[in-house]
Amino acid sequence: MSSSRVCRTCGCTDIDIDQARGDAVCTACGSVLEDNIIVSEVQFVENSGGGSSAVGQFVSLDSAGKAPSLGTGFHTNLGKESRAQTLQNGRRQIHHLGNQLQLNQHCLDTAFNFFKMAVSKHLTRGRKMSHVVAACLYLVCRTEGTPRILLTPQKLHKI
Template sequence: MPTCPTHPNAHLIEDPRAGDVICPECGLVVGDRLVDVGTEWRSFSNENSGNDPSRVGAPENPLLSNGDLSTHIAVGYGASDSDQSLANAQRKTMNNADRQMNAAIGVIRDMSDRIHLPRNIQDIAAKIFKDILDTKALKGKNNEAQAAACLYIACRKEGVPRTFKEICAVSRVSKKEIGRCFKMIIRVMETSLEQITSSDFMSRFCGNLGLPMPIQVCATRIAKMAVEMDLVAGRSPISIAAAAIYMAAQASSEKRTAKEIGDIAGAAEVTVKQTYKLLLPKASELFPPDFKFVTPVDRLPLNDP
């Protein structure tokens, strides 16, 4: 970082128009030719090609080898032969890793938008993809499956896990292929993820079902106690969460069917019922002491009404 030789403690000012760094005390230019890595807006109103004369350049992207500051030649309707030739030449010379990275970023962004994931999770997923791309360990594997697996890992890392079924639903690859890439990435990157618990899904599942907070608190307690009492050995956290929600809802005025809950949780109706039946014998011990029952424990249904 440059400093003023006369005023070394002065807080320097950047002049983005001139690209200079100036000392506010004496006006000395202590640095020049700064590069603005932000978005560039330009207008080419005198050009005839294209409907929109405004162009915007992308900001610097550290995940690409050239920082994504290269020129991209787009060929529109009515383009000349020379324009087409330039675009073809660019595609041939473009770095293959950058092509994969660009495609993966687009896939991650598209999947994230469809399941409403924030930008920070998209960025983490893209960084994971970049790391695994650099190792070349998954060379030849489906690019979209790798991107989907990276998004699944990013969600787990940020404490907002999504199920494989949810990720699969917004991708064009199979759950099996995503799972295979996930296992390979975990092994290659030598990383560990926090264990998923049923409480990780409670807020989202209950919110999507329109259940109030007391039901969510009750279902969380039921699932936690069921695991501690070893009532649901071998069952997935998603199945446990769905069964706990079903039990809490049946004991309240906010009844929901096993099918409704299964559709939201991504679990089969029969799986929800089977897990619920494992909880039923100890139901009186699973509920919070202050829970306000509408349907008493001894009247909870054995089957979906």
């Protein structure tokens, strides 16, 4: 994409401005006229699932003076924060329900490992957290041979 800017090195007016990289480069001599250009508009792209994602790079206050890492969009960072929050909530709910079932720490840790596996395989998307937690605790009870009774309004289940 050309601009009406003039290169200070060679005087050429054919300047390539790349919004994705955030720089302006002279096409004649290769001089970088500007880098780390911050744009004020927000762009969105549609993903394969029909949803949309914002295009850009996350700039945080604590990374001042550091070179920005290439290829990491802000939605990736939010995904990591979301995953950490999901794991934290899962661990909390596993401990809460596991303590009510009087399960030992080994069983709780094993249930959390099942939960982490479910999160990494994207098996928690679209499912209630309480159901996933109950399934993980159920797996532990079955694999460890720890008999527990689950009460539901319809039936009495022994696991």
